[in-house]
Amino acid sequence: MEIQENVILKPFSTFKIGGAAQYFSKIKSTEDLVEALRFAQEKDLPVGIIGAGCNLIITDEGIPGLVIKMENQGIAFDSQVVRAEAGLSFAAFTARAHQQGLTGVEWMPSVPSSIGGGIRGNAGAFGGETKDLLKAVQVYRNDRIEEIDVTDLEFQYRYSTFKAKDNTDVILGGVFELQEGSVDDARGEVREFIQKKQANQPTGVACSGCIFQNYEGQILDENLIAEFPELAMFNEKSLIPTGYLIERAGLKGTKVGGVQVSDKHANYIINPGNDARYQDVLDMIAKIKATVKDRFGVDIKEEAVYLHQQMKNR
Numbered sequence: 001m002e003i004q005e006n007v008i009l010k011p012f013s014t015f016k017i018g019g020a021a022q023y024f025s026k027i028k029s030t031e032d033l034v035e036a037l038r039f040a041q042e043k044d045l046p047v048g049i050i051g052a053g054c055n056l057i058i059t060d061e062g063i064p065g066l067v068i069k070m071e072n073q074g075i076a077f078d079s080q081v082v083r084a085e086a087g088l089s090f091a092a093f094t095a096r097a098h099q100q101g102l103t104g105v106e107w108m109p110s111v112p113s114s115i116g117g118g119i120r121g122n123a124g125a126f127g128g129e130t131k132d133l134l135k136a137v138q139v140y141r142n143d144r145i146e147e148i149d150v151t152d153l154e155f156q157y158r159y160s161t162f163k164a165k166d167n168t169d170v171i172l173g174g175v176f177e178l179q180e181g182s183v184d185d186a187r188g189e190v191r192e193f194i195q196k197k198q199a200n201q202p203t204g205v206a207c208s209g210c211i212f213q214n215y216e217g218q219i220l221d222e223n224l225i226a227e228f229p230e231l232a233m234f235n236e237k238s239l240i241p242t243g244y245l246i247e248r249a250g251l252k253g254t255k256v257g258g259v260q261v262s263d264k265h266a267n268y269i270i271n272p273g274n275d276a277r278y279q280d281v282l283d284m285i286a287k288i289k290a291t292v293k294d295r296f297g298v299d300i301k302e303e304a305v306y307l308h309q310q311m312k313n314r
């Protein structure tokens with residue numbers, strides 16, 4: 001395990017924005033993690049965690065403390081029970097499961113994620129969610145390894161207790177129970193989901209997933225419902241896709257500095273030249289929030305995570 005100083009974080013985020021971490025370490029095992037955390041504790045440094053870096057906003061002003069990149073990627077099978085380490089990608093997890101004749105997680109490769117990041121935010125797509133086949137989560141908490149039953153983690157739409165402000169757990173891995181099934185069919189489904197995803201979201205361009213959470217609530221203004229009839233349907237579920245609001249507020253394609261609202265899906269801010277600044281992202285987010293508020297009267301909140309706000313003594 002190596003701890004480096006002054007490491008630029010831009011390559012570790014799919015947004016391709018980010019300055020230097022004071023200290024940085026790639027960990028390949030629980031032992032590495034424990035060693036890295038000890039280093040931080042001795043120096044009284046806050047610690048931040050990067051999984052696959054697909055939902056992060058990283059300041060380019062530099063981050064004091066230790067940033068740990070999770071690269072523990074082990075996977076072990078015991079009949080239908082699968083233990084996967086936090087740094088393993090969703091795509092590799094699904095591919096390994098299929099090699100073992102196990103299915104049920106075909107949506108996963110359509111979402112770029114590590115197991116740890118996916119558990120934290122209960123990532124999902126096409127009706128599947130990380131929590132669905134998850135039985136327990138192994139964490140490093142208060143200097144000990146603990147296994148927490150999934151029922152104690154309050155999973156909801158894109159939420160688990162790992163997102164709570166005072167939570168300092170490092171997710172070491174997940175225990176899943178998969179199903180036996182036709183692997184040929186499952187692989188076909190994976191391809192189908194990936195194709196659908198590629199048709200509806202930006203591909204081959206730097207971005208950080210959906211920047212905003214979908215709006216949990218209703219828009220009851222009759223004039224707005226008359227102008228945007230889909231709102232009535234969204235109101236029934238009290239969940240309004242924020243991409244819809246941003247698009248209907250006329251922001252698709254809008255540019256601020258080096259970033260742009262994607263033409264394909266308005267809840268994605270893209271960094272087409274890989275040269276955008278953190279301030280461009282902040283300015284764009286402020287512009288989108290103000291325009292959506294002005295047009296629809298609702299406040300939208302970020303889904304993507306500001307890494308510097310996640311730095312905690314662990």
Ligand SMILES: Cc1cc2nc3c(=O)[nH]c(=O)nc-3n(C[C@H](O)[C@H](O)[C@H](O)COP(=O)(O)OP(=O)(O)OC[C@H]3O[C@@H](n4cnc5c(N)ncnc54)[C@H](O)[C@@H]3O)c2cc1C
Nearest residue numbers: 049051052053054055112113114116117118123124171209
């Ligand atoms: C093109 C694109 C498409 C996407 N589509 C979807 C989609 O369809 N559905 C969806 O749900 N999401 C989607 N996302 C968002 C992203 O894929 C998910 O949020 C993903 O689960 C983030 O996981 P990560 O490993 O990249 O986490 P990161 O972005 O690295 O980190 C996110 C947060 O998790 C924390 N974290 C990561 N690993 C650990 C750990 N081991 N222990 C403790 N904390 C940890 C980090 O500190 C940070 O707070 C998309 C993103 C992109 C770029």
